[in-house]
Amino acid sequence: MTTGHPQDCILETRGMTKEFRGFIAVNDVSLKVRRGDIHALIGPNGAGKTTCFNLLTKFLTPTRGTILFNGDDITSLKPAQIARRGVIRSFQISAVFPHLTVLENVRIGLQRNTGWSFRFWQGERSLKALDARAMELLEQVDLQAFAKTVTVNLPYGRKRALEIATTLAMEPELMLLDEPTQGMGHEDVDRVTQLIKKVSAGRTILMVEHNMNVISSIADRITVLARGAVLCEGDYATVSKDPAVLEVYMGTSEVELEGAH
Template structure:
């Protein structure tokens, strides 16, 4: 893969906690414009890997490159300014504000004006128009004036995608976007991820194999903190080592059954 095609690359990325190696020499390569899924059995190191990429954790060893720039020692806020934005931390949404107000806060953060509440009414109107556009994009414009706490689980997730889009991510990190959802919401959110992937790159941790098989261009399988297999779904899902790693669950789960 040509270097220019890579938006994110890790080299020998490692993280140990008191002698336990959670992430072990991971060389991850995410292609620009793709949907890349990180999968693996429980305890494989997926979340730790995500936390290293967003600087919630400091690596024990290794390098993280974003657009060819070494970001290993940058702080979370610096990474966000570069356009690496993580979604699906439920706390990113303020439950007692309306859906529109939540997206507007995302827009104000992007503009660096989160605390300028004295801004003129006219500039707020401009933000409202953009916020409505984003809500429309994720299919919740009809709920603009709804207090967020009253939204269904799936729609809350759609709102989180809208607030993440407000931050203008170049690389969007989605942490188990369909976790805890019913079938209908899973399908809706999967299609939404596919839709918003246009013109940006998505790296996602996801347990639901039917989601991964339907939208991921490339899949990295982690086991015990190391890369076990990598490639398109058809290749990875028939890899004997991957099937063995998932034997703790079921063969059906790996091949997309609910």
């Protein structure tokens, strides 16, 4: 069990380390994610952010260290087991079925949650019963007008919104977002940023994100990684003024850190 008040800390890592043939990709990372927060994981390329995500979602096993979720040790669990506990990851590359409609994509997420996964002989009437909930989720992400659109025809930013809807369909208690605004134009970034803020109500979000404007506008707490280790942690005002952080983010990134509002 966690020390202190586990009800305030939904996810904790203690000394989480990952080595690949002598290279230490994640080095003694101890992280606490508070329940209800939007917690951002940032750092320059090669800092170990994606490896951390892979460790937390069990696509990789730590070389050493412990991962706790709601006070329970989940270090040795498999990805499907932690997903059933409510730890759901939205992938960096949009993970939707391109040739199904927007509604059908969300319905598949709902099927996974009902235990109907891959039962393709499930009656059409049973599947239709999920449509009302699917439409509710599409309304949450402002995609109700696109319900019958084949997903491949969606603009990129809308595909990311759909991915968030399919993640929500699995009822995450902790939602992990991997670069949710990557590759987007300004308008899409603003829309998805507001969407993340909206869907954070009643759940906890841990996100990897490069865009400092996004971080500064919605993150409650920020952990900065550099060379696989925690460099600094705090709110945006604290992190953006930390000399060690500014040293890591040299050049344009330093200006971006100082200039984002």
